[in-house]
Amino acid sequence: MPRISQLPLRHGAVVEVGYNSHLIDMTSRKFWTPRDPVTPLADVIHEDDPDFALNIFLKDLTDLYNKFIFSIKDGTLVGPNNIPIPIRDRNGIEHLANTIEATDISVNPLYYNAMGIHNLGHQLLGLSMDPQFIARLPTGVMSDTAVTMRDPVFYTFHAMIDNLFDKYKRTLAPYQLYDGEFPLVWEGVAINRLEIVPNLRDGHSNNIRTFWTTRRFPLESGIDHSIHDGDVKADICALHLNHETFTYRIAVTVNPCVNVQSLSGQGMMRIFMAPRYDEYGRRFPLKVQRRLMFQLDVFPVKLTNGKNVIYRSSKDSSLTKPWLRGLREQIYGTGKTDPMSADSCGCGWPEHLMIPKGSPQGMEYDLFAMITNYDEDAVRDSIEDLKIQEPCNSPYLFCGIPWRNYPDARPMGYPFDRPVFKIPVNCNVQTMFPDMLCKLLRPQWYRAIDTLEEYVHAVPNMATIPVSVRHVDTII
Structure with a gap:
């Protein structure tokens, strides 16, 4: 396509x-x-x-x-x-x-x-x-x-x-490794391993299957109560795309010899995915692929010095809302009667549409993870706002939190919302002058980072792996 x-x-x-x-x-x-x-x-x-x-x-x-x-x-x-x-x-x-x-x-x-x-x-x-x-x-x-x-x-x-x-x-300065606004490197912290673990026994690591599912949808929110009085139950059975649940397994090392300790002892994990190849089968350059990145999750994690292994279920994503969060459950199942509470709880990306359909042979994507310092990312709310009870566990990546500031100081889409920084070119690599003349003049050349792997290699607190999304054309 x-x-x-x-x-x-x-x-x-x-x-x-x-x-x-x-x-x-x-x-x-x-x-x-x-x-x-x-x-x-x-x-x-x-x-x-x-x-x-x-x-x-x-x-x-x-x-x-x-x-x-x-x-x-x-x-x-x-x-x-x-x-x-x-x-x-x-x-x-x-x-x-x-x-x-x-x-x-x-x-x-x-x-x-x-x-x-x-x-x-x-x-x-x-x-x-x-x-x-x-x-x-x-x-x-x-x-x-x-x-x-x-x-x-x-x-x-x-x-x-x-x-x-x-x-x-593109008019804003690229994020730099150590300087400027929202630097990329969190010194002393590294992601050593990133993996998708299937929740089904017949699944394979770093593979996600999609399929068809039939399910009943509650339709109460579409009922015209000026015509239908009282509690009207309405459902529809529909065929839709779905995917198997999975777990992220992320190994993070904190070097105690480097002064990186946050006061909260937490990091902010950011997970993205993007297609690996274009419609002609060519690998996406990073300058194009960054605009195709879609965020799957962002969440705080506790860290200790040394090795940490973080597990996160796809069902816990801060992007999506669960299946049963329809109007009936919001108001009657939870005991809430405030219509504003029902509206805010209904916000969120549908859980079954979090993963693209893929292809029968398996469509290749790049999974990306980055961990940043929670103390620099957290947004404080006023005392008055905190007195207002949060009506539901909002998928804040998509919706924010009702009566709260958006809980992430970094821009939406960070670090892919801006063009990527350029790296210097050595004198004896890809230069137009003979090596001796180049070293004598010492010109400054910079080039764009070509691939996601090259970008991640420069930032220890990032990781990426290829994953395959395979569609099984059957109803489960």
Whole structure:
């Protein structure tokens, strides 16, 4: 399967793939309008639409996109009264994200549009089958957050949003080994071994199997209680992808002769995975692979001097929510009656979708682990916030924690959210001058790190191994 390419929001652009959700909007009782294949993008004139009452012009979207490109290159956003707001500091990404998304704290809703390029793009694509409101069709699924990810165009559109943030991240200094912001090396700490241990007897180390499963899903959260009074039980039996559970086994050594002791005696373990080869069977260079890394878990671990062996079940991931965390269990099974508690407990990536499908012959991925100093990563909450009881064991990697600060000081995606540092080239290796002349002039050459293995080799508190994900086309 080829990688997703960015959908340009401009005149002449075409949405190649059609889509029909076959679903009804619970609020309006109307079908989501299907989209035909090869649908051209056009200005949306819906000022007479009672549901949206807005116009969206493609030129305005193009101009808005170019404003963000200029701001990213310049390192500042245009604030109120044209006062520049720096975005290359620790809080810069928050200002940029709030403005792209157009939250209430956008730095300048007049200049960057109060709805934001992200929301405007969703509306434009949702209304693309009737842009002039001639047929008075309801919107497509791209206009509603509850169903938008069903549409294939969601991913080509979000490639544009992702690319904006990557352009921003590439303006920031790479993380260095020992210096700068969030240095990579935790001196005296090393990961000596990384392994995936199967939980089934017939499994193999560093291999994960995926398969099909049928399961009943609780649907209470989709019931319209203005029509159905009382406790209504509703389930559906569905076939879906799943994977076998497994355990990470990570050997970590702490050198007592190096002053690395954290006051808490803890480290923060970070686990990622990324495809190893591209669609043509070529090994991904690190500069490309880093953008394909997806985080599987992050969790604190206790460390002692000497050898440590850390075990972590895939079922305990801070990314995912377990199967039974439906509305019925949240409210009735746990004794909670606060709707806000139910909403926050429902957040999380589905546990059965944590691992990609793989292939029948086994698709190769790179598993990556890194341990950092918990004392430098922990985020403190105020005394007042700590008085509020946390309503559920939230998968904080995906959702944060209700009424708390996000519990990790390092940026999301660290250390892959920025381009990787470059390494110096020796005089007698890959130089254009004869060796004697090179040593006499002593020029400084640097080159990019080519592979994930070379990156990990430079940082002792990192480790990587190849793993295989094999799909078994059967129902278990």
